[in-house]
Amino acid sequence: MPSPRFTLDRSSPVPLYFQVAEQLEQAIVSGEIEAGERLENEIAMAQDLGLSRPTMRQAIQVLVDKGMLVRRRGVGTQVVRGQVHRPVELTSLFDDLSASGHQPHTKLLSIEQVGASEEIAEELQVSPDAPVWSVRRLRSIGEEPLALMHNYLPCDVVELGGVDLETQGLYAFLRDAGFVIRVARQRISARGVSGEESALLDEPEDSPLLTMQRTAYDNSGRAVEFGRHAYRPSLYSFDMTLVDR
Amino acid sequence: MPSPRFTLDRSSPVPLYFQVAEQLEQAIVSGEIEAGERLENEIAMAQDLGLSRPTMRQAIQVLVDKGMLVRRRGVGTQVVRGQVHRPVELTSLFDDLSASGHQPHTKLLSIEQVGASEEIAEELQVSPDAPVWSVRRLRSIGEEPLALMHNYLPCDVVELGGVDLETQGLYAFLRDAGFVIRVARQRISARGVSGEESALLDEPEDSPLLTMQRTAYDNSGRAVEFGRHAYRPSLYSFDMTLVDR
DNA sequence: GTCAAGCATTTGTCATGACATCTTGACGTC
DNA sequence: GACGTCAAGATGTCATGACAAATGCTTGAC
Numbered sequence: 001m002p003s004p005r006f007t008l009d010r011s012s013p014v015p016l017y018f019q020v021a022e023q024l025e026q027a028i029v030s031g032e033i034e035a036g037e038r039l040e041n042e043i044a045m046a047q048d049l050g051l052s053r054p055t056m057r058q059a060i061q062v063l064v065d066k067g068m069l070v071r072r073r074g075v076g077t078q079v080v081r082g083q084v085h086r087p088v089e090l091t092s093l094f095d096d097l098s099a100s101g102h103q104p105h106t107k108l109l110s111i112e113q114v115g116a117s118e119e120i121a122e123e124l125q126v127s128p129d130a131p132v133w134s135v136r137r138l139r140s141i142g143e144e145p146l147a148l149m150h151n152y153l154p155c156d157v158v159e160l161g162g163v164d165l166e167t168q169g170l171y172a173f174l175r176d177a178g179f180v181i182r183v184a185r186q187r188i189s190a191r192g193v194s195g196e197e198s199a200l201l202d203e204p205e206d207s208p209l210l211t212m213q214r215t216a217y218d219n220s221g222r223a224v225e226f227g228r229h230a231y232r233p234s235l236y237s238f239d240m241t242l243v244d245r
Numbered sequence: 246m247p248s249p250r251f252t253l254d255r256s257s258p259v260p261l262y263f264q265v266a267e268q269l270e271q272a273i274v275s276g277e278i279e280a281g282e283r284l285e286n287e288i289a290m291a292q293d294l295g296l297s298r299p300t301m302r303q304a305i306q307v308l309v310d311k312g313m314l315v316r317r318r319g320v321g322t323q324v325v326r327g328q329v330h331r332p333v334e335l336t337s338l339f340d341d342l343s344a345s346g347h348q349p350h351t352k353l354l355s356i357e358q359v360g361a362s363e364e365i366a367e368e369l370q371v372s373p374d375a376p377v378w379s380v381r382r383l384r385s386i387g388e389e390p391l392a393l394m395h396n397y398l399p400c401d402v403v404e405l406g407g408v409d410l411e412t413q414g415l416y417a418f419l420r421d422a423g424f425v426i427r428v429a430r431q432r433i434s435a436r437g438v439s440g441e442e443s444a445l446l447d448e449p450e451d452s453p454l455l456t457m458q459r460t461a462y463d464n465s466g467r468a469v470e471f472g473r474h475a476y477r478p479s480l481y482s483f484d485m486t487l488v489d490r
Numbered sequence: 491g492t493c494a495a496g497c498a499t500t501t502g503t504c505a506t507g508a509c510a511t512c513t514t515g516a517c518g519t520c
Numbered sequence: 521g522a523c524g525t526c527a528a529g530a531t532g533t534c535a536t537g538a539c540a541a542a543t544g545c546t547t548g549a550c
Contacts, residue, residue: 013541015504017504036465036466041530041531042530042531043530052504052506053505054503054504055503055505057531065310065490067428067430070462070466071530072465072530072531073511073513073532074513074514075512075514075529075530076529077530078465078466081370081462081466081467082368082370082430082460082462181489183315183486183488183489185312185484185485185486186484187483187485188433188455189483190435190478191453192452206437208435208452208454210434217315217327219317220315221280221323221324221326233434233435236434237434238432238434239430239431240432240485242429242430242431243427243428260533260534261533262533262534286501287500288501296534297534300535302501302502303533317500317501318500318502318541319499319541319542319544320501320543321500322500
């Protein structure tokens with residue numbers, strides 16, 4: 001029954017349950033708590049740390065939601081075996097690559113205001129033919145083209161004029177502009193390359209592409225962005241963890 | 246400020262927070278509460294229903310996790326705009342199709358015990374060359390081939406001898422056999438068809454395929470199943486909702 | 491008129507206490 | 521020896537109370 005020493009800072013603005021969750025996660029990934037091992041019971045852990053049980057439960061719940069811990073009533077809480085893949089998150093590919101130490105590069109292919117097609121209008125919750133930004137970018141890693149991205153944003157919500165989307169990811173810009181993206185719905189599938197894409201992505205004819213289309217909503221529930229992306233499957237995939245609740 | 250009438254059954258084994266979550270979700274999908282609308286505050290809703298605030302919060306949290314509601318401190322809770330797509334869940338394709346009213350059909354291509362390759366052994370947390378079940382199935386919808394599925398299960402965990410995997414999905418069998426799948430990790434990508442697949446899936450050479458590989462863990466954190474699947478992208482895609490927490 | 495301070499509202503966090511329910515193993519009976 | 525019962529231990533659910541922090545509006549000073 002492992003009981004690593006966690007340190008709590010009650011004067012920190014970071015919530016206690018989050019401090020515990022972070023350190024517990026660290027203990028798991030570092031191997032201090034072994035895979036398959038059972039944790040001490042909630043009440044004892046809470047007492048050890050001078051916390052209430054709800055707070056301790058909340059901390060554990062964070063890792064349960066991440067798929068790192070599994071709870072069984074009447075038994076206890078165990079560490080899930082198997083290595084953790086980084087899951088799909090509400091970040092952009094740009095952030096993904098930056099975080100993994102690679103040097104992504106973005107080429108702005110086009111940016112213009114167009115009238116929303118029927119599909120776009122529905123996804124963005126605007127009237128058909130309403131003005132929307134249409135942005136096409138090519139993302140590469142080193143000399144290797146990686147993804148072709150086509151995004152749409154409502155003009156009356158976002159002002160993209162003069163924004164440098166080559167040095168800054170779209171999501172980073174939206175964050176800086178005060179948009180808090182809280183929810184996104186996406187669909188992943190595949191298709192063959194089209195003619196123009198073939199040259200841009202440096203893929204031969206009939207190559208398969210991994211496609212993702214996503215609509216993102218800010219913290220007021222309003223649609224902010226809709227995008228259709230195509231990835232070279234040899235260089236990109238989507239990892240995720242599913243948790244049954 | 247909407248305040249639909251919810252009914253609670255305190256003698257029911259269904260938790261109160263779940264009863265509320267279900268009815269709240271129903272009110273949202275039915276349009277009784279409009280998209281974008283703000284909910285009454287937690288305390289008032291709790292009082293209206295004769296519940297405590299934590300219970301009411303837990304009910305709301307269920308829908309926040311589903312991406313249907315968005316909370317903002319100091320403001321309130323709002324309904325996310327935009328239609329809901331059914332997300333990727335811990336069910337099998339078989340369940341997916343059955344639920345959507347179609348008639349899936351499964352053909353068992355092969356089932357045998359083999360020694361685990363290095364990759365399989367690592368995914369399933371068994372020793373290399375340990376005996377594992379190797380199951381290959383072709384799933385169709387009507388006359389249309391849909392997916393080619395290749396699954397591996399540790400022999401010392403699951404007994405597949407005599408199991409009819411043509412009328413029953415793999416996950417349904419595992420459930421009946423007492424396995425509770427709680428966590429799964431999966432990776433989605435794409436590739437071109439290989440020779441044998443081309444005929445089985447009725448796709449021409451060089452067609453793109455959507456691929457998914459998944460490792461599933463039971464409620465003790467043990468790896469139970471590893472599978473590599475290939476889908477015809479014209480007939481299948483992965484929908485999911487991402488929520489930032 | 492504009493900006494800043496203050497206030498009301500609402501969600502976020504945390505504590506304490508209680509009981510329910512499930513699991514497992516020990517014990518006793520048949 | 522097999523089976524059922526019981527008790528211990530763990531998580532699941534629910535209630536009450538309190539304070540913190542963010543937001544948006546109102547009010548007041550300049």
